[in-house]
Amino acid sequence: MAVAGHTERRTAEEPGNDRRRPSRKGRAPRRGARRPGEARTAYLLIAPAVLLLALVVGYPVLKAVYQSFLTDPGLDRATGMFDSGGNWFGLHNYTHWLLQRCATPEGGWTSCPSGALGSQFWGSVGVTVGFTVVACTLETVIGMVFALTMHRAFRGRAMVRVAILVPWAIPTAVTSKLWQVMFDPQGVVNKLLGTHYAWTSSLWPARSAIVVADTWKTTPFIALLILAGLQNIPAETYEAARIDGAGAWRRFTNVTLPLVKPALAVAVVFRALDTLRMYDLPKILTGGSNGTTTSSVLVVNQLTRGANSASALSTITFVLIFVIAFGLVRLLNANLFGAPAKAVS
Template sequence: MTTTVTSPAPSAPQDLKNPNRGLKTRTPGEGRMAAMLLSPTLLVLALVIVYPLISAIHQSLFSAESGLDADGFVTEGEAFVGLANYADLFVGESGRRFLNAFGNTTFFTVTTVLLETVLGLCLALAMNRAFRGRAFLRASILVPWAVPTAVSGLLWRWIFQSDGIANSLLGSEILWTAEGTASKLAVIIAEVWKTAPFIGLLVLAGMQIIPEEVYEAAKIDGAGWWRQLGSITLPLVKPTLLVAVLFRMLDALRMFDLPFVLIGPGKESVETLSMLAWDESNQLRYGSASAFAVVLFLYVAVVAVVFVKVLGADVTGAKKLGSKKRKATRSQKAEATR
C-alpha cells in the first residue's frame, strides 16, 4: 500500500506581497525618541552653523558708510546695498583681489590634494605590508598629521628662511617667504607633508577590510602585483578613497592658517579666499568680507555636491545600508518561492 504525504503549499503570495517582512520596522515612539535624543546636537549645529550662515548672508547685503549729520558731526552706520557687494567681486581692485584669491585657492586645492592622494596611497600600500618595524612606520607617518597647523607653519618657516635648511641643502638663496612662485611651492610642500598621512590612514583602513583570500586567488590565477593593484586594491578602496579626497578638498578650499603663518598676510601669490575675507573684516569692511565668505561657502557646497552626486562618494554610508536591505529583500523572495 502506498502512502502519499502532501506538504502544505508555500505561502509565496503573502511573502511576495510584503518583501520587507522580517525586517525591523521603526515605530512612531522610536522616531520621537530618536528626535528627542538628536535635538541637543541639532540645536548646537543650528547655533554654530545655521545662524552664522544666515548672519553672513544678511551682512553681505549691507555696506558701512560714514557722513555728516545736520549739525556737522561725523556719523557712521550701515546702508542696505543689496547685491552690490557681490557685483564688486568682479570689478575694480576688489574684483582683481577676488579673482587672484579664487585662483590661488583652486590651484592649492587641486595641486595639494592630487599630490596627497598619490603619496597617501603609496603610504597606505607601504603600511599595509607585513614586515618588521611596521608599527614604528605607521606611528612615524602619522606624526606630521598630529602636529598643529600653526606649529607646522612655524616649523616650515624656519626651514624656508633665507639662511634655513632648505637653502643650505640647495646651495642657493631662494626667498621662499616672499612674493613669487617660490612661496607657492613652499605652501604646497608644507601642506602635502602635513596632510598626506590623513589620506594614507583612511586608505589603509579600507585596505584592511579586503579579504586575503581575494589576493591568494589572484596569485593562483597568475596575477602580479600591478595587476592585483589595478584589479583588486584600487577598485575595492575606491569608496574610501573618494571620501578621503572629498574631506581633503573641503579642507583645502578653506586653507588659511598654513599660508598665513608660513608666508604671511597680504601676499598676493598665496592669498586665499579665507585670507581675503579675514583681511576685509580686519579693515572693518564686514559687508564685502561676508560676501567673500558666502562665495567660499557656495564653492565648497558645489564641490561637495559634485563628489556625492556625480562621483558617488558615500559619505553617510547610505549606499551600504541600501545594498544590505536589497540583499535581505532578495533572499526573502528566494526563500518564499522555494
C-alpha cells in the same frame, strides 16, 4: 477521501482547537519594525542637539547672509559725514567682488584699481583652486604609497606607522613656523638643494613652499583613510589573483584600486574641502603675499575694512566650495553617509 478531508476541516474549525492561527494582536513584532511611539521618542531625544546646532551654527550663518546685503560703516561721499552703515545695499556687495566694481567719489561704480581688495577676488579663487588640485594630487599619490607600506607585514611596522602619522598630529601653526625656518635663505632646504632662494619672497617659490608644507602636513590623513580601506580587503582576494597569474601591478589596478575606491574617494573629498578653506598655513608662512592669498585670507583681510562686505565674500566662498564639493562627490561617486547600495534584481 472526501469524508476525511471534510472531517479535517471541521476539526480545525471547532472551538478550542489549538491549531487555530494566532490573531494579529498576538503576533511578535517583525525584526526591525518600528514600535508605536519610537519615532516621537527619537525626535524628542535629538531635539536638544538640533536646537543647539541651530543656535550655534544656523543663526550666525543666516545673520552673515543678511548682513551681506547691508552697507558698511564709513564716510558718506555724498554728505561728507560719517555713516554708521547698516542700510540696505542690495547686491552691491556681491557685484563688488564678482564684477570687481568699486565705488567712486561721485557715488558711481568703476573697476577696482590694481591692488585693491576688490580686484583680488578671482585671483584668490584661482590660487585656492590651484593649491587644492596640486596638493590633493600629491597627497593622494604619496598617501597611497604610505598606506601600502603600512599595510605590509614587516618588522618595525608599528614604528613606521607612528613616524608617518607624526606630521598630522602637529598643529598647523607649528608646522607653518617650522617650514618658515626651513625655507629661510639660510635654512635647511637651501642647504640640501644647494640653492639660495628666498622661498617666501617671490611668486612660484612661495607657492611651492605652501604646497610642500601642506603635503607634508596632511598626507598622513589620506594614508590613514586608505589604510583603513586596505585592511577591509580579504587576503583570499589577492591569493586568487596571484593564482590566476596576476602580477603586482595587475593586482594593484584590478584588485586594490577598485576595492579601496570608497575610502579613497572620501579621503579626497574631505581633503579638498579642507584645502579650499586654507587660511593659517599661507597666512603664517607667507602672510598671503607674492600670489599666495587664498579666499579665506582675503575674507579675513576684508574684515578689518568692513564686516558686511566680508559677509558677502564669505557667502560667495561658501557657495563656490559647496559647488566644487558637490561636483567631486558626483565625480568620485563617494558614499559619504554610508547609504546602503541598491540591490541588483
